[in-house]
Amino acid sequence: MPASPPESLPALDLTGDLTELLVALVDTESVSGDEARIADAIQAALEPLDHLELIRDGDVLVARTQLGRAERVVLAGHTDTVPIAGNVPSTTTGKGDDRVVHGRGSCDMKGGVAVQLAVAAALREPARDLTFIFYDHEEVEASLNGLARIGRERPDLLAASFAVLLEPTNARVEGGCQGTMRAEVTLTGVAAHSARSWMGSNAIHAAGPLLERLAAHTSAQVEVEGLVYREGMNAVRIAGGIAGNVIPDRCVVEVNYRFAPDKDDAQAEAYVREVLDGFDLEITDVATGARPGLDRPIAADFLAAVGGEAHPKFGWTDVARFSALDIPAVNFGPGDPSKAHADDEFCPTADLHTCRDALLRWLG
């Protein structure tokens, strides 16, 4: 038998029905590590657009205008998803503007990618130069993140006056993002046979006061540039004990601190150490937050154009990668962020239209 021909790429119609475009994207499976095919499909759809310079680097695609405008705006989104859960291919419910697309990636964040693509095709002569970035490996460890890689290897491709990350925000503007820090608190004791427990000292019991302190802790609400960020400090993992008959001499609690973007890493660490004073802790991971940047004129201009009020972004997002390059960045995309990664994730057609229309209004 002859070898099978390569599977044909899904056709992406960038100027047709936006909901159908999202369906086509969802139906092109692209779990992290497996983004080549969706990148191929996006590349094939963008290639005919001669107003865009197209650059492919691994599975990252950068499409940009070169009109010599005074300002440049980045519109960025990732093409990968978390693993599917029987929710690909997509299904749709409702009709017309009430139509909803259900399936893996519909919310996080192929709805945003669909909007990026529609805007890329529609705006042949934007008022500001535009850079569309489609990147891989957002849903896995940060070291693989396609946007971070481009930032390291080709930072010129990210240069801009402003960036919009099309992560789901219910089609409203969410400014900046909170930082996230992880600390490991280690409780120690003395091992002993559990039949002679008085010979030992129980490290799991020693975690009691730590957990009580975390439960009693009231996290701050911090206003930054008019947005109120809500912090949180939580045990997210605990493990202790080696056998059913041994008094444990070690118990480890992983604490996650989400901190407002008024703090840098050192200030966040100092706060964790203050709250958990007396415990043996080690900082294992930190991702700095991003200030909303709403005090900059271009951000105000964006807000005025898209309408509505800005809200704080509680989760950490890749806007922080732009913020670290001193590029103000906001989150603005279709879909409910609380449905990201949920098995029943979905994206409403109305959100797709809201985001697309707002961006066209601002950039047209």
Place this chain on the structure above:
Amino acid sequence: MPASPPESLPALDLTGDLTELLVALVDTESVSGDEARIADAIQAALEPLDHLELIRDGDVLVARTQLGRAERVVLAGHTDTVPIAGNVPSTTTGKGDDRVVHGRGSCDMKGGVAVQLAVAAALREPARDLTFIFYDHEEVEASLNGLARIGRERPDLLAASFAVLLEPTNARVEGGCQGTMRAEVTLTGVAAHSARSWMGSNAIHAAGPLLERLAAHTSAQVEVEGLVYREGMNAVRIAGGIAGNVIPDRCVVEVNYRFAPDKDDAQAEAYVREVLDGFDLEITDVATGARPGLDRPIAADFLAAVGGEAHPKFGWTDVARFSALDIPAVNFGPGDPSKAHADDEFCPTADLHTCRDALLRWLG
């Protein structure tokens, strides 16, 4: 090349130096599941003794006199060890009666097995009929225990008026044993993204009051037939959390209750439920304790013969299997029980002699 010949069995000299006998036993590796070779060696050493009827069943060996005495005493010990830790072959330190054998199984419990073998060889016409039991799979899950299997399949082989289990007791009599019960306490919450922790409820934090309660609990000391048992209730394992960015909705704490032999299983469970009132718990495992049986004449006779004072056994041991058959049983063996399973376990020659001589005095 021809196949290698089967490795020859270690020679066990049952009437020579007791310490050398222990060395030979330790040097015959017998981690649980791998007891065939040591059973072969013991079988080969016992076969020439025509005062003993020898029965092999799997890797269990039963050797017994059939003299028609009014009473029968069981001397039992297991041949398996926990995994070695670079401590086989054995080493010895000191000289003469101060000699000490170091190595896996020296304490738990090949010292006891050496004493069994020496007594088996020495007593050709004991005052009471004797049953020596050497069994496998004591150090692993109870369902594999060789003594338990014989109790189920051939209970006649266990019949006796009294049993001595030669587990390490520092060569003193330890009566009965405490029971052990395990309970799983499940704390529940509501999962949420840790950046929006107020949307969830933290199940790990909910473990704080449980751990505080366990830490504050004072365990009872209970007198049974003149021996004071010391109980204990401890968290021995804790696990919660599924990811570094998720508020955990589940945390499980395994609690181990060691209870005095005045309580049956139902009374032990009632006590656990009383102490942990308000928590969702499930009993996952229980092994009933054994009363010391020191109120029986044969036990008093044993105590008088071996000398010294009886002490309570805090750990659970296979004496409970005899107790369940209404056979009074005590623990009496060489080695420090707190060194059982320790990487630096050892057995003093003096303990070997003390135990052997006491048994010969009582049974001779």
